[in-house]
Amino acid sequence: MRTPSVFAPRGVRRATAALAVLALLGALAACSAPGDVREAERAADATCETLRPLPGVASAKCVVDDGGFDAGIARDTDVRLERGVTAGEAHRVITTWLSAKGGGASEYGVKGSRARSLHLTLDAATDVSFTVAPGAPPPGVRFVGEWLSRAERGIPLSGSVGDGRALRIADEGLSPSAQAALLDEFSMQTRTDRLTLSIGEDSTIESPVPVSLGAILRGLDAGYRGFAGADPDHELRFTVDVFPSGPPRLSLRIPTRLAPALPSDRALTDTPGWPAIRTVLENAAPGVDAYTVTLTARPGQVIGGFSTSGCTPQLAGPPPQFGDELQVQWATIHGLAPAQSCDPGGQ
Numbered sequence: 191m192r193t194p195s196v197f198a199p200r201g202v203r204r205a206t207a208a209l210a211v212l213a214l215l216g217a218l219a220a221c222s223a224p225g226d227v228r229e230a231e232r233a234a235d236a237t238c239e240t241l242r243p244l245p246g247v248a249s250a251k252c253v254v255d256d257g258g259f260d261a262g263i264a265r266d267t268d269v270r271l272e273r274g275v276t277a278g279e280a281h282r283v284i285t286t287w288l289s290a291k292g293g294g295a296s297e298y299g300v301k302g303s304r305a306r307s308l309h310l311t312l313d314a315a316t317d318v319s320f321t322v323a324p325g326a327p328p329p330g331v332r333f334v335g336e337w338l339s340r341a342e343r344g345i346p347l348s349g350s351v352g353d354g355r356a357l358r359i360a361d362e363g364l365s366p367s368a369q370a371a372l373l374d375e376f377s378m379q380t381r382t383d384r385l386t387l388s389i390g391e392d393s394t395i396e397s398p399v400p401v402s403l404g405a406i407l408r409g410l411d412a413g414y415r416g417f418a419g420a421d422p423d424h425e426l427r428f429t430v431d432v433f434p435s436g437p438p439r440l441s442l443r444i445p446t447r448l449a450p451a452l453p454s455d456r457a458l459t460d461t462p463g464w465p466a467i468r469t470v471l472e473n474a475a476p477g478v479d480a481y482t483v484t485l486t487a488r489p490g491q492v493i494g495g496f497s498t499s500g501c502t503p504q505l506a507g508p509p510p511q512f513g514d515e516l517q518v519q520w521a522t523i524h525g526l527a528p529a530q531s532c533d534p535g536g537q
Contacts, residue, residue, distance in 0.1 A: 226301070226302025227256050227263060227302075229300060230263050230303035232292075233265060233292030233300045233303070234265045234266075236290075236292045237265075237267060237287065237292040238250045238251065238252035240293075241283060241286060241287065244282060245279045245282070246271055246279030246282075247269060247272070247283060248272045249270045251267075252265065253265075262304065264304055264305075264306050265300070265304070266306050267293060267309065268309045268311070269309070269311075270311050271283070271312050272313050273314055277331050277334050277338050280310065280320075280334050281331045281334045283310065284308065284310075284320075284322050284328065284329065287308045288326065288328055294323070294326070295324070297323075297325055305324040307323050307352070308321065308324075312341050312342070315341055317360050318337075318341035319349075320337050320338075320348070320349040320350070321349070321350045321352075323351065326353075327351075329351045333355060336349070337349035337357065346359065347359055348360070354384055354385075354386060355383060356385070356387075357385065357387050357388070358388040358389075359388070359390070360390070361390060362390040363427060364428070365411055365418075365428060366411045366414050366428050366440075367408045367411040369389055370403075370407035372387065373387075373395070373407070376397075377397075378397045378398065378399045379403070379404070381397045381398060384396060384397060385397045390429075392441075393429045393430045393431070394432075395432045396432060400432075400438065402478065403438055403479070406438070406440075406474075407430070409473040409474065410428070410473055412473055413466050413470030413473060414428055416465060417442070417448060417466045420447055420448050425443065425445045426442075427441075427442070427443040428440070428441070437479070438479075438482075439481070439482050440482065440483045440484070441484045441485075442470065442483065443486050444487050445487075446487060446488055447462070448462050448466065449461070449487030449491065449493070450463070450493060450511060450512075452488065452491060458493075458494075458512045458516075467516075468519070471496070471516070471519055475524065476526065477498065480497060481498055482497040482498075484503075484505055486507075490508055491508075491511065492505055492509070493511050494510040494512045494514070494515055495516055495517070496516040496517040496520040497517070498520075500526060501517075
């Protein structure tokens with residue numbers, strides 16, 4: 191802001207001075223109050239004093255972030271568990287923090303500050319963590335054990351408890367059969383606690399899943415391997431989205447060297463990726479549990495999709511490059527009637 195000249199009219203100088211005072215008062219009001227910071231620090235220290243002596247705790251760190259300008263005061267709790275800690279011991283750490291006023295009993299249980307999620311890690315283990323949101327219902331020992339037993343084995347697994355329960359596998363590029371094995375590993379077909387299992391960055395699976403999903407994924411493995419043999423740049427991705435609101439949605443991002451040209455210069459059946467695409471279609475047999483499969487390639491390139499319901503699926507993103515060609519080919523391969531458009535809920 192330009193400083194007004196001493197030769198400026200007196201009214202201008204007064205207005206400028208008033209604005210400067212208001213700006214200073216606003217800045218002071220936005221800063222964290224020292225009393226609130228001290229209260230948050232006392233609460234954080236008390237929380238760590240409670241957690242450190244617990245069995246299985248290697249270290250506990252409770253710090254206060256005063257938020258700087260207008261960000262609010264937050265309390266962070268990080269606990270590193272010992273190798274060999276039991277599920278019961280880890281569970282006690284969680285429940286102790288959830289019951290502590292200065293911990294996670296409530297997000298705003300301490301006046302002037304808020305609690306952030308408890309963050310658990312495992313000593314000498316990478317890519318594993320467990321977070322608990324303040325005020326969350328305590329997880330059971332069994333759920334904590336699901337995370338801990340696999341984290342101890344070196345599986346890059348993160349768990350979280352908040353509005354729901356979630357487990358995330360950090361591995362990218364897993365094949366359909368590898369993702370089917372994870373469904374079995376976590377009993378996703380039979381559990382009813384609405385666990386959300388995330389695999390890599392894109393697969394999101396909410397239990398319970400259709401009983402046939404494991405067999406469906408394993409059936410797609412042959413087509414996946416056909417693409418994997420021509421994927422030097424590791425572009426191939428297989429993702430799964432499963433929610434109770436609709437049928438499973440599967441997607442293959444195929445390697446660029448096997449993708450049709452943009453714009454298309456030949457029929458889909460004449461493209462280099464057609465043999466692997468046909469294998470996918472052949473192994474996607476119609477059955478009781480319908481699902482959709484989408485094929486993509488370069489960013490923004492949607493080759494097309496098909497549904498084992500017999501309906502041409504409505505796909506997200508750009509219009510399919512080959513329209514309903516994949517649905518037509520799938521129906522022809524399995525000796526079914528021509529594709530038809532259906533209500534999105536029936537796909």
